[in-house]
Amino acid sequence: MGSVSHIAADTRSPSRTLDGRMAVVTFLSDYGLGDDFVGVCHGVIARIAPQVRVIDVTHGIERQDVRAGALVLRRTLEYMPVGVHLAVVDPGVGSARRAVALRCGDADRLLVGPDNGLLWPAAQRFGGVAEAIDIGASKLRLDPVSASFHGRDIFAPVAAHLAAGTALADAGEPLDPATLVALQLARAHVADHRVVAHVLHVDVYGNVLLDAAPEDLAAAGLRRGEPAMVGRRRVQYAKTFADVDPGELLLYEDGYRALSLAVNRGSAMDALRLAVDDEIVIRPAPS
Amino acid sequence: MGSVSHIAADTRSPSRTLDGRMAVVTFLSDYGLGDDFVGVCHGVIARIAPQVRVIDVTHGIERQDVRAGALVLRRTLEYMPVGVHLAVVDPGVGSARRAVALRCGDADRLLVGPDNGLLWPAAQRFGGVAEAIDIGASKLRLDPVSASFHGRDIFAPVAAHLAAGTALADAGEPLDPATLVALQLARAHVADHRVVAHVLHVDVYGNVLLDAAPEDLAAAGLRRGEPAMVGRRRVQYAKTFADVDPGELLLYEDGYRALSLAVNRGSAMDALRLAVDDEIVIRPAPS
Amino acid sequence: MGSVSHIAADTRSPSRTLDGRMAVVTFLSDYGLGDDFVGVCHGVIARIAPQVRVIDVTHGIERQDVRAGALVLRRTLEYMPVGVHLAVVDPGVGSARRAVALRCGDADRLLVGPDNGLLWPAAQRFGGVAEAIDIGASKLRLDPVSASFHGRDIFAPVAAHLAAGTALADAGEPLDPATLVALQLARAHVADHRVVAHVLHVDVYGNVLLDAAPEDLAAAGLRRGEPAMVGRRRVQYAKTFADVDPGELLLYEDGYRALSLAVNRGSAMDALRLAVDDEIVIRPAPS
Numbered sequence: 001m002g003s004v005s006h007i008a009a010d011t012r013s014p015s016r017t018l019d020g021r022m023a024v025v026t027f028l029s030d031y032g033l034g035d036d037f038v039g040v041c042h043g044v045i046a047r048i049a050p051q052v053r054v055i056d057v058t059h060g061i062e063r064q065d066v067r068a069g070a071l072v073l074r075r076t077l078e079y080m081p082v083g084v085h086l087a088v089v090d091p092g093v094g095s096a097r098r099a100v101a102l103r104c105g106d107a108d109r110l111l112v113g114p115d116n117g118l119l120w121p122a123a124q125r126f127g128g129v130a131e132a133i134d135i136g137a138s139k140l141r142l143d144p145v146s147a148s149f150h151g152r153d154i155f156a157p158v159a160a161h162l163a164a165g166t167a168l169a170d171a172g173e174p175l176d177p178a179t180l181v182a183l184q185l186a187r188a189h190v191a192d193h194r195v196v197a198h199v200l201h202v203d204v205y206g207n208v209l210l211d212a213a214p215e216d217l218a219a220a221g222l223r224r225g226e227p228a229m230v231g232r233r234r235v236q237y238a239k240t241f242a243d244v245d246p247g248e249l250l251l252y253e254d255g256y257r258a259l260s261l262a263v264n265r266g267s268a269m270d271a272l273r274l275a276v277d278d279e280i281v282i283r284p285a286p287s
Numbered sequence: 288m289g290s291v292s293h294i295a296a297d298t299r300s301p302s303r304t305l306d307g308r309m310a311v312v313t314f315l316s317d318y319g320l321g322d323d324f325v326g327v328c329h330g331v332i333a334r335i336a337p338q339v340r341v342i343d344v345t346h347g348i349e350r351q352d353v354r355a356g357a358l359v360l361r362r363t364l365e366y367m368p369v370g371v372h373l374a375v376v377d378p379g380v381g382s383a384r385r386a387v388a389l390r391c392g393d394a395d396r397l398l399v400g401p402d403n404g405l406l407w408p409a410a411q412r413f414g415g416v417a418e419a420i421d422i423g424a425s426k427l428r429l430d431p432v433s434a435s436f437h438g439r440d441i442f443a444p445v446a447a448h449l450a451a452g453t454a455l456a457d458a459g460e461p462l463d464p465a466t467l468v469a470l471q472l473a474r475a476h477v478a479d480h481r482v483v484a485h486v487l488h489v490d491v492y493g494n495v496l497l498d499a500a501p502e503d504l505a506a507a508g509l510r511r512g513e514p515a516m517v518g519r520r521r522v523q524y525a526k527t528f529a530d531v532d533p534g535e536l537l538l539y540e541d542g543y544r545a546l547s548l549a550v551n552r553g554s555a556m557d558a559l560r561l562a563v564d565d566e567i568v569i570r571p572a573p574s
Numbered sequence: 575m576g577s578v579s580h581i582a583a584d585t586r587s588p589s590r591t592l593d594g595r596m597a598v599v600t601f602l603s604d605y606g607l608g609d610d611f612v613g614v615c616h617g618v619i620a621r622i623a624p625q626v627r628v629i630d631v632t633h634g635i636e637r638q639d640v641r642a643g644a645l646v647l648r649r650t651l652e653y654m655p656v657g658v659h660l661a662v663v664d665p666g667v668g669s670a671r672r673a674v675a676l677r678c679g680d681a682d683r684l685l686v687g688p689d690n691g692l693l694w695p696a697a698q699r700f701g702g703v704a705e706a707i708d709i710g711a712s713k714l715r716l717d718p719v720s721a722s723f724h725g726r727d728i729f730a731p732v733a734a735h736l737a738a739g740t741a742l743a744d745a746g747e748p749l750d751p752a753t754l755v756a757l758q759l760a761r762a763h764v765a766d767h768r769v770v771a772h773v774l775h776v777d778v779y780g781n782v783l784l785d786a787a788p789e790d791l792a793a794a795g796l797r798r799g800e801p802a803m804v805g806r807r808r809v810q811y812a813k814t815f816a817d818v819d820p821g822e823l824l825l826y827e828d829g830y831r832a833l834s835l836a837v838n839r840g841s842a843m844d845a846l847r848l849a850v851d852d853e854i855v856i857r858p859a860p861s
Binding site: 321326327330379380381383435 | 598600607627629630631632633634646649650653654655777778779813814815816826827828829830831839
């Protein structure tokens with residue numbers, strides 16, 4: 001058989017970047033690990049660029065939740081080796097949404113994925129989009145291209161070829177970065193000694209990520225080590241989980257230097273009945 | 288300690304195939320990722336063949352569902368680099384079922400796993416079985432062999448040695464390919480302008496994979512872009528999800544060129560209350 | 575941006591151990607795969623030590639279950655290549671618990687993780703702790719160190735540098751191994767022709783792992799192939815699942831040479847309503 005036997009190895013594959021590091025594709029998606037979607041993309045990359053290493057960021061993004069994917073891509077990117085960063089959360093697959101590859105202004109990181117906002121916050125954080133290519137009809141695609149699995153047929157192969165040394169300009173047709181779909185994440189604001197924040201994400205522990213930064217709390221007069229009000233609930237603005245007793249709520253600077261709500265050895269989501277997008281008001285606790 | 292300290296590195300390990308590619312073991316199982324089964328097999332392979340790359344196809348096959356495993360192995364294999372293809376869905380572990388390594392007629396792909404039909408459809412698709420070896424008592428096994436974890440003790444070590452360059456004939460005793468357990472997957476048929484199809488698999492999105500091909504629908508007079516009847520339900524025979532409104536049913540050619548039923552941004556399994564093996568009848572919608 | 579842009583590659587990275595094997599970090603945690611925790615640790619390791627291979631043992635340890643993590647680390651370690659063994663199950667992150675790197679007496683395996691007992695059983699099994707270093711303030715940490723994600727900020731970077739060739743003594747301050755937190759796993763005892771055992775773990779199949787060994791059963795007069803009483807239930811002391819009919823209970827030597835209870839094609843946990851830590855009494859069945 002071999003209807004995709006044309007997945008030829010990119011023989012120019014340098015496998016190492018100029019400074020001797022191994023070429024890397026990082027991969028984030030909402031595919032989950034219960035099916036073969038992720039494994040097949042790994043296979044396609046390995047066939048095209050056998051020496052390229054693939055690092056899975058996560059495939060646990062909530063199905064078709066472009067914003068959650070964009071948030072995770074943005075916050076994890078600085079911990080990843082510089083390389084090609086493949087991201088697929090693509091509710092519009094098969095529609096007119098564009099498929100793109102972007103070069104960031106900082107460090108020449110390359111982002112590959114759908115043009116639906118998923119790549120946008122990460123690109124903004126890394127110097128903006130210096131170069132954008134429409135890869136929807138790329139000659140680097142698999143042939144045929146299915147209607148529903150562009151991760152395998154377009155995004156993974158293009159990412160693999162880029163990691164193997166293909167120039168970005170050769171991956172498709174240039175497009176105006178100003179026409180890319182933007183995705184603005186919510187941002188807390190401070191008014192009248194109160195922080196009006198929003199739930200950006202809830203992790204598997206039930207920790208609740210907010211769109212507020214420690215600076216916002218400081219601007220509202222909140223001090224670490226003192227109690228705060230989150231709505232009508234009193235919580236400790238703590239440094240670590242261990243600052244509060246098991247079962248107690250805390251507000252803390254999480255692993256990504258953003259503010260989160262948590263319950264020591266419990267779930268803040270359950271305790272506060274919060275969901276993504278909920279607005280919460282934080283203020284100093286009355287003494 | 289070190290009861291398995293004999294897991295010695297295969298020093299003949301070429302680590303590259305003759306044409307310069309990295310040697311690869313692909314790995315599919317029903318082990319899930321909640322326990323250490325998959326990780327331990329990776330460890331065993333890495334100890335025997337340190338330079339061999341392991342690509343996880345998926346470990347999310349439904350527990351002991353040999354047919355689902357066979358289906359996924361068959362359809363994903365063409366996207367994987369040529370190498371050793373390890374597959375373990377093994378409800379009969381510890382019984383008399385044989386452990387085998389097979390060489391396919393096409394491209395010398397090697398399949399390693401239990402002789403329970405799991406490898407059969409993939410082998411048929413890749414040129415049939417050109418050579419078959421019983422590896423149940425292979426000298427390449429770990430010692431001792433447990434009664435319940437042949438993935439670690441037999442299949443992974445044999446796969447690793449094969450990827451490292453051991454000749455297939457040295458992996459055990461030859462057996463007659465005609466005696467291998469066959470597994471015939473269901474196949475739709477067309478009669479009286481109707482396609483009688485069956486549910487082969489339901490993925491995590493609730494998309495329902497059928498045993499029918501686009502040719503079957505054409506033979507029954509169905510045309511893409513027109514409505515069809517699936518049982519008593521009217522569905523669109525569409526090209527992409529975006530061709531129907533959110534919440535609506537569609538019949539489409541899926542990522543593996545097979546026909547599937549889906550609901551745009553929903554679950555066809557829920558909408559149609561279908562389960563694996565259910566028979567469904569597809570016909571042109573009355574106008 | 576680039577607040578962690580100091581994650582510089584360890585240019586001394588040998589990438590191969592002295593005997594030519596690829597340097598390896600194995601990684602076990604309770605992070606799960608639904609979030610980006612595991613992926614980010616992979617990214618951090620790849621930036622520091624690009625040539626080091628990472629093998630995921632499992633990330634499915636029950637949340638904050640130090641004992642389950644310790645058990646899995648201990649039993650899987652012998653199947654892993656000798657290298658740096660990173661383990662993170664860390665309910666006390668942010669508290670005063672120490673972060674440590676240990677050298678085992680056997681084979682120079684290095685263990686990296688929290689000093690909460692997680693590493694202890696594995697260290698005991700591999701020759702005890704020959705050298706211990708407090709890495710809480712290691713110069714190899716990321717900077718800043720978050721209060722809640724020491725896997726990324728302390729453990730993964732230290733593991734990566736050690737795999738890349740940094741001497742253990744350079745990873746932090748020496749500490750007295752006698753001060754490490756010990757974790758003693760339960761151990762069955764035999765009295766009056768009965769084995770008093772405990773449930774150590776239940777896997778995803780519902781198989782129930784006991785703290786008893788085949789020697790314990792022999793000492794109580796139990797023979798393989800004969801029936802035994804587990805509490806008031808009659809079970810077969812079998813060699814393999816296939817020795818009993820589907821749906822029947824068996825007692826068997828599991829894949830790690832420990833005794834387990836199982837139901838052929840079913841769940842022993844459901845059949846016996848057992849949970850971790852439950853005590854069970856095993857004796858020969860009356861004839």
